[in-house]
Amino acid sequence: MPDTPILSSRLVAKLRRTAVALVHWFDADYAPGGAEKIRAAPDKVDWVRCIPFIILHTGCLGVIWTGTSRFAIGFAVAFYFVRMFAVTGIYHRYFSHKTYNTSRVGQFLLALWGGTAVQRGALWWAYHHRHHHQHSDDEQDAHSPHVHGFWWSHIGWITSRRNFPTDYSKVRDLAKFPELVLLNRFDTVVPILTGFAVWGLGWLLEIYAPQLGVTKWQLLWWGFFVSTTALFHGTSCINSMAHLMGRRRFQTGDDSRNSLILALITLGEGWHNNHHRYMSSTRNGFYWWEIDPTYYGLKLLSWTGLVWGLKPVPQTILDEGQRAEHAASIAAAQRAAHAHSDFSYATLRKVVPTAAALAVATATAAQAATPRRADENAIHTDVTELAHELAAKQTPPSAPPSA
Numbered sequence: 001m002p003d004t005p006i007l008s009s010r011l012v013a014k015l016r017r018t019a020v021a022l023v024h025w026f027d028a029d030y031a032p033g034g035a036e037k038i039r040a041a042p043d044k045v046d047w048v049r050c051i052p053f054i055i056l057h058t059g060c061l062g063v064i065w066t067g068t069s070r071f072a073i074g075f076a077v078a079f080y081f082v083r084m085f086a087v088t089g090i091y092h093r094y095f096s097h098k099t100y101n102t103s104r105v106g107q108f109l110l111a112l113w114g115g116t117a118v119q120r121g122a123l124w125w126a127y128h129h130r131h132h133h134q135h136s137d138d139e140q141d142a143h144s145p146h147v148h149g150f151w152w153s154h155i156g157w158i159t160s161r162r163n164f165p166t167d168y169s170k171v172r173d174l175a176k177f178p179e180l181v182l183l184n185r186f187d188t189v190v191p192i193l194t195g196f197a198v199w200g201l202g203w204l205l206e207i208y209a210p211q212l213g214v215t216k217w218q219l220l221w222w223g224f225f226v227s228t229t230a231l232f233h234g235t236s237c238i239n240s241m242a243h244l245m246g247r248r249r250f251q252t253g254d255d256s257r258n259s260l261i262l263a264l265i266t267l268g269e270g271w272h273n274n275h276h277r278y279m280s281s282t283r284n285g286f287y288w289w290e291i292d293p294t295y296y297g298l299k300l301l302s303w304t305g306l307v308w309g310l311k312p313v314p315q316t317i318l319d320e321g322q323r324a325e326h327a328a329s330i331a332a333a334q335r336a337a338h339a340h341s342d343f344s345y346a347t348l349r350k351v352v353p354t355a356a357a358l359a360v361a362t363a364t365a366a367q368a369a370t371p372r373r374a375d376e377n378a379i380h381t382d383v384t385e386l387a388h389e390l391a392a393k394q395t396p397p398s399a400p401p402s403a
């Protein structure tokens with residue numbers, strides 16, 4: 001049979017081509033023509049990149065057929081917060097800003113945990129986030145609501161082809177770990193395994209704990225699709241709403257804001273103006289009353305030994321914030337007094353805001369002393385150091401700024 005070897009070699013070649021095509025399909029770093037060319041293209045919604053979002057959102061409709069149970073909803077909520085912590089405590093405060101330390105194994109485990117959030121790889125996430133800090137609310141910011149509008153900053157930017165490749169030059173400190181690069185390249189693997197794991201858990205509960213009344217499909221739709229969709233929008237609120245809604249304590253060069261509502265949704269990321277002022281700290285809530293569950297979680301993790309070296313907010317930054325609060329309350333008191341200077345209308349409704357503003361001003365008066373030199377350069381040196389490994393070696397990002 002002289003044809004057999006030819007046929008088998010053709011078959012082998014075809015199988016190889018199919019395997020390569022399959023790998024390319026999963027490989028986020030596969031960029032014919034080069035990643036630079038893709039990144040240079042104009043911003044545009046790419047409908048192929050919309051497919052995962054369409055699947056995710058339409059997947060939520062599955063609950064119509066499977067119904068619901070207390071366990072399924074409870075799992076969806078718990079899984080939302082477990083993975084919100086992965087986004088905020090891991091992708092943001094570790095991979096993007098290195099606000100604490102961990103071992104190489106710990107770092108890999110954290111990257112796996114982060115992958116369950118279905119927000120692509122840690123390096124892609126960190127690259128875009130560092131870029132955001134370097135270009136907050138300017139033309140180059142990929143997701144500024146002020147430059148591109150609300151919906152683009154919330155979801156549109158992720159569907160744009162130009163934002164798909166990872167710019168490894170901005171995450172050199174992370175790209176030197178091949179295991180992290182591998183997870184980043186094949187960034188659909190952990191999310192797919194997560195979906196199967198949730199479904200598998202539902203299958204086990206259906207057999208071994210029927211009293212819970214949960215089924216495998218119910219857990220998949222609620223625990224994976226609904227929870228992940230909510231997680232996506234919760235996280236995206238920081239890109240969109242946190243530059244639109246809330247108060248500005250620090251006069252940063254962007255329009256970042258502090259919001260308690262966003263902090264509750266995102267486990268502490270809502271103190272976004274604080275974060276834009278000083279991003280090297282593990283805390284985003286700078287004062288005890290600014291609830292920051294991500295920080296509390298990281299503090300707990302530090303007691304296990306998995307992470308360590310959580311970085312505090314420098315006293316100069318805290319003082320600067322207190323002075324800003326004091327100045328704002330004085331201004332509010334003056335505005336209120338001016339608005340209600342006609343005492344014939346001095347009702348309780350008008351007096352209370354004035355008194356409250358004066359009380360706050362009095363309470364913060366201890367910080368009204370002559371300003372010390374603030375950590376002016378802390379904002380941008382931080383990201384620049386992380387983006388350029390050489391500079392990072394000369395001035396470790398962990399070192400507190402010399403003020």
Ligand SMILES: [Zn+2]
Pocket residue numbers: 132136238242243256272276
């Ligand atoms: Zn921001």
Ligand SMILES: [Zn+2]
Pocket residue numbers: 092096097129133275279
């Ligand atoms: Zn950040």
